[in-house]
Amino acid sequence: MDLTALHDIVHKSRDARRLQSIQKNTPAERDTLIKKYHPDHREQAYRPIKFGPNAGDQTVRELASILEGESPIPADLPLIPDYSVDVLVVGGGGAGCAAALHAHAEGANVLLATKLRLVDSNSVMAQGGMQIAVAPDDSPVQHFLDTLKGGHMKNDHALLKVMVEEGPTIAKWLIELGVLFDRDADGNLHVKKGGGSSKERLLTCSDYTGLEIMRVLKDEVLNQKIPLLEFAAALELLSDEHGNCTGAVLQDLDNKRLVIVAAKTVILATGGIGRLHIQGFPTSNHYGATGDGLAMAYRMGSPLVQIDTFQYHPSGGIYPEQLLGALVTEGIRSEGGHLVNGKGERFVNELDTRDVVSSSIIRECEEGRGVQVASGRVGVWLDTPLLDAEHGEGTLDKHFPAMVKQYERFNVDIRKDPVLIYPTLHYQNGGVKIDENSESPVKNLFVAGEASGGLHGRNRLMGNSLLDLMVFGKRAGLTAAARAKSDPQGSLSLAHLKDFRAEAKKHGVTDQITSPMVLPAYTRNP
Amino acid sequence: MTTEAFDKKGTVEQEDGLQPQMVTVEIEGKPHRVPAGITLIKALWYSGQEVIRGVGCLGGFCGACATYYRTKDDPKVKTCLACSFAVEDGMSFSFMPAFPARKATYDLAKLTDPKQDLFTLYPEAPLCRNCNACTEACPQSIDVREGVWKAVFGDFKAVSEMFMDCVMCGMCAPVCIADIAPNLVALYASRAQGVHFTDKPEGLDKRIQAIEQGRYQADWARVLNMNDEELQQASAKIL
Numbered sequence: 001m002d003l004t005a006l007h008d009i010v011h012k013s014r015d016a017r018r019l020q021s022i023q024k025n026t027p028a029e030r031d032t033l034i035k036k037y038h039p040d041h042r043e044q045a046y047r048p049i050k051f052g053p054n055a056g057d058q059t060v061r062e063l064a065s066i067l068e069g070e071s072p073i074p075a076d077l078p079l080i081p082d083y084s085v086d087v088l089v090v091g092g093g094g095a096g097c098a099a100a101l102h103a104h105a106e107g108a109n110v111l112l113a114t115k116l117r118l119v120d121s122n123s124v125m126a127q128g129g130m131q132i133a134v135a136p137d138d139s140p141v142q143h144f145l146d147t148l149k150g151g152h153m154k155n156d157h158a159l160l161k162v163m164v165e166e167g168p169t170i171a172k173w174l175i176e177l178g179v180l181f182d183r184d185a186d187g188n189l190h191v192k193k194g195g196g197s198s199k200e201r202l203l204t205c206s207d208y209t210g211l212e213i214m215r216v217l218k219d220e221v222l223n224q225k226i227p228l229l230e231f232a233a234a235l236e237l238l239s240d241e242h243g244n245c246t247g248a249v250l251q252d253l254d255n256k257r258l259v260i261v262a263a264k265t266v267i268l269a270t271g272g273i274g275r276l277h278i279q280g281f282p283t284s285n286h287y288g289a290t291g292d293g294l295a296m297a298y299r300m301g302s303p304l305v306q307i308d309t310f311q312y313h314p315s316g317g318i319y320p321e322q323l324l325g326a327l328v329t330e331g332i333r334s335e336g337g338h339l340v341n342g343k344g345e346r347f348v349n350e351l352d353t354r355d356v357v358s359s360s361i362i363r364e365c366e367e368g369r370g371v372q373v374a375s376g377r378v379g380v381w382l383d384t385p386l387l388d389a390e391h392g393e394g395t396l397d398k399h400f401p402a403m404v405k406q407y408e409r410f411n412v413d414i415r416k417d418p419v420l421i422y423p424t425l426h427y428q429n430g431g432v433k434i435d436e437n438s439e440s441p442v443k444n445l446f447v448a449g450e451a452s453g454g455l456h457g458r459n460r461l462m463g464n465s466l467l468d469l470m471v472f473g474k475r476a477g478l479t480a481a482a483r484a485k486s487d488p489q490g491s492l493s494l495a496h497l498k499d500f501r502a503e504a505k506k507h508g509v510t511d512q513i514t515s516p517m518v519l520p521a522y523t524r525n526p
Numbered sequence: 527m528t529t530e531a532f533d534k535k536g537t538v539e540q541e542d543g544l545q546p547q548m549v550t551v552e553i554e555g556k557p558h559r560v561p562a563g564i565t566l567i568k569a570l571w572y573s574g575q576e577v578i579r580g581v582g583c584l585g586g587f588c589g590a591c592a593t594y595y596r597t598k599d600d601p602k603v604k605t606c607l608a609c610s611f612a613v614e615d616g617m618s619f620s621f622m623p624a625f626p627a628r629k630a631t632y633d634l635a636k637l638t639d640p641k642q643d644l645f646t647l648y649p650e651a652p653l654c655r656n657c658n659a660c661t662e663a664c665p666q667s668i669d670v671r672e673g674v675w676k677a678v679f680g681d682f683k684a685v686s687e688m689f690m691d692c693v694m695c696g697m698c699a700p701v702c703i704a705d706i707a708p709n710l711v712a713l714y715a716s717r718a719q720g721v722h723f724t725d726k727p728e729g730l731d732k733r734i735q736a737i738e739q740g741r742y743q744a745d746w747a748r749v750l751n752m753n754d755e756e757l758q759q760a761s762a763k764i765l
Contacts (some may be wrong), residue, residue, distance in 0.1 A: 121582075140737065168730055183724075216717060254579075345732060
């Protein structure tokens with residue numbers, strides 16, 4: 001296939017497209033489009049969960065198997081603690097770092113355990129920015145309404161109000177730690193417009209927002225000398241006679257030894273499930289995104305919310321093959337980049353919400369207006385050269401250095417030619433139910449970030465994840481630290497596991513997979 | 527996909543699209559036949575190795591997969607991020623082990639003269655002998671050597687801009703004959719730039735005050751008292 005010839009269709013149609021304006025879908029149009037094309041509505045991909053707190057609820061088959069899965073921990077494991085701490089943080093991404101730093105600042109004795117290295121996460125890849133209502137014509141209330149609209153009105157109002165109101169203090173905290181957000185000439189924070197938002201509200205560090213934040217947070221965790229266990233995966237939580245959380249069993253992945261942690265409070269900041277490749281989708285997620293925290297919290301009796309809805313980011317790479325599933329930043333569309341089908345036509349307002357844009361791309365491809373590459377995959381164009389044409393040469397170099405580099409490695413020059421994209425599995429909209437302090441219904445078990453649910457409704461708005469991590473990581477850290485001051489360490493047992501196994505047996509579920517998965521099994525065994 | 531995506535061992539189906547054409551590469555000194563065009567990390571999985579260390583975000587941002595490679599008949603050993611680099615026939619590569627570079631610890635807010643404090647925290651920084659090996663080792667094409675000198679001369683702003691691309695893979699450190707860890711020096715300089723030498727955004731403080739003073743309470747009361755239908759109408763008006 002000659003890609004150059006296909007590029008020409010995009011080049012030739014550019015000027016005409018620049019004159020065109022495409023209306024966003026009305027709520028009714030959105031619903032119809034999503035019901036017909038969004039992967040959340042493919043019934044055969046779903047099944048009811050057989051037992052446990054969400055028994056009978058529909059979710060994707062892959063997640064159902066993980067939730068019903070068999071713990072690798074034997075019920076009679078001796079529970080002699082290797083560590084005794086106030087706060088155990090599981091996960092080394094944005095929420096984990098924010099939680100650890102805030103708990104530590106309150107004087108708590110913190111242990112941060114992560115199955116990869118500190119900061120190997122999705123947070124570090126966040127390119128688009130962080131939504132915080134700082135612009136004069138914007139307000140937290142406006143941010144609330146935008147998010148609610150993006151989430152199909154299904155967001156938890158209390159959680160959402162907390163997030164949008166605490167955004168500005170989070171920005172201040174990060175700035176005080178040395179995070180270099182983009183600025184306007186007058187020194188104020190530069191804000192960009194994100195998909196689904198009515199105001200310019202995205203704080204950015206060029207297209208390295210997550211990387212810049214995470215470099216700084218990791219450095220600060222190390223400066224504060226917060227005890228750290230890398231390559232240590234949590235496999236099971238511990239409970240006392242009241243069913244409260246009292247610690248966790250970790251596994252050192254280097255020597256496979258189990259590590260028992262007695263903790264007055266546990267904060268799960270374990271992220272999402274992209275690496276389960278639900279519905280066979282490629283993913284933009286990091287190596288460890290296997291939903292471990294969901295399985296562990298579920299076994300402890302903590303219900304999950306909105307686990308029937310996932311976010312498929314509109315722009316995952318499909319060519320070159322090495323970039324399959326990798327994220328192409330939404331920033332390109334924020335700055336006016338067009339989505340173009342194989343016939344050289346725009347087909348959606350590029351700044352509509354992610355679920356609408358993804359559904360529209362799937363529609364174009366399913367109805368034969370996509371572009372097929374050698375691997376057999378079909379996608380649509382993202383017109384990157386348009387940005388230089390529109391805003392002047394050098395725009396891509398200046399504002400999207402990461403993306404220029406991402407493609408340059410494979411000899412694709414995004415300044416000259418458009419790129420091919422298709423939706424990629426990006427985010428788990430729901431997760432473990434939490435309250436405003438990020439605590440799950442299981443006492444002393446906190447869940448922060450993507451592993452938690454309710455805040456984003458049925459579709460997370462661009463730029464709200466980084467803010468979610470910081471706000472609820474902070475709240476989890478502060479509340480856990482306070483709890484550790486007032487409450488004694490509970491006893492260590494695996495009683496909840498015995499109950500869970502009995503439930504499984506009662507429901508005739510016997511041949512489960514081992515869960516948590518910890519790492520995806522990509523190793524080929526011929 | 528209509529069936530469970532993995533078997534009982536928890537095996538996820540590999541992302542497909544592997545090319546049928548095969549090439550020979552040497553991984554950690556051992557030859558393997560792998561499909562042409564896949565990333566170095568996928569080659570590792572394909573060759574049957576369990577991978578725990580050396581893989582992180584898989585998107586070119588976390589620096590976990592820092593790798594040395596050499597192409598056929600070329601004596602030059604280069605660096606790359608294995609998640610974002612494709613194999614070619616005759617290539618030889620090894621992952622960089624964790625390198626024990628020293629990170630200084632500091633409380634940025636308490637520093638009074640961060641440009642001078644650099645020499646206490648990282649006394650090796652001014653000992654750069656200009657060999658340029660760090661710049662050549664950088665998989666992100668940062669002019670690392672220049673950045674170290676900018677830091678030494680106190681141009682922290684330039685350092686912060688030059689190192690915005692830095693994924694902290696640390697490949698600049700093992701090659702330094704003066705034992706400088708340039709990425710750590712740059713991170714210190716960038717953070718100091720943010721904490722000490724960047725204007726505080728006034729608008730942000732005003733917004734925080736407005737929230738604290740309850741400026742939005744009337745709006746909140748109105749919005750939070752709406753029923754579902756009213757909320758839907760209110761947010762539908764947003765363009």
